Amino acid sequence: MLMRILIGNIISLAAMILLFSAASKKDNYELIRLQGMSHIAFAAAGLFMQGYSGVIQDIIGFLRNFLILNEKNTDKVKILLLLCGVIFGLYFNNKGIIGMLPVFGTFQYTTIVSIPCVDNKKIQLSLIINAICMTVYNGILFNYTNVIANVIVTFVSVKSIIAR
Secondary structure, three states: OHHHHHHHHHHHHHHHHHHHHHHOOOOHHHHHHHHHHHHHHHHHHHHHHOOHHHHHHHHHHHHHHHHHHOOOOOHHHHHHHHHHHHHHHHHOOOOHHHHHHHHHHHHHHHHHHOOOOOOHHHHHHHHHHHHHHHHHHHHHHOOHHHHHHHHHHHHHHHHHHHOO
């Protein structure tokens, strides 16, 4: 069990580096590409940590980014991916009510960012909710690297809201 946790945290560290690298990109293509790569790494870490509802969310995130890069992310595709995330996330949930957190967090965040002309404050609040859900979920999995990443995201988003 300890080896599984250690490997999962190491892979999560690589995923976190990819994600933070993506956040620094000014070119949208590079940002989305690196974020997609981070989803694959987070999914791999989730497999080691045996958090399957989170793995599903990361696979869906990778597919979404892949479709965006190939200009195939239509409204119907977005709805299909959202439904797949919920259905498969709940189906493969092996962590009880805690395993529902990544499904809920991803659903609410995806729904908010899909609203035309949504203001940045609502997106930041939604990101905070998602990060809190993922912090609790990853804490249960002993994925401390991901916990740290989500705590950082929460603090940065809260600071961004307060600074207005």
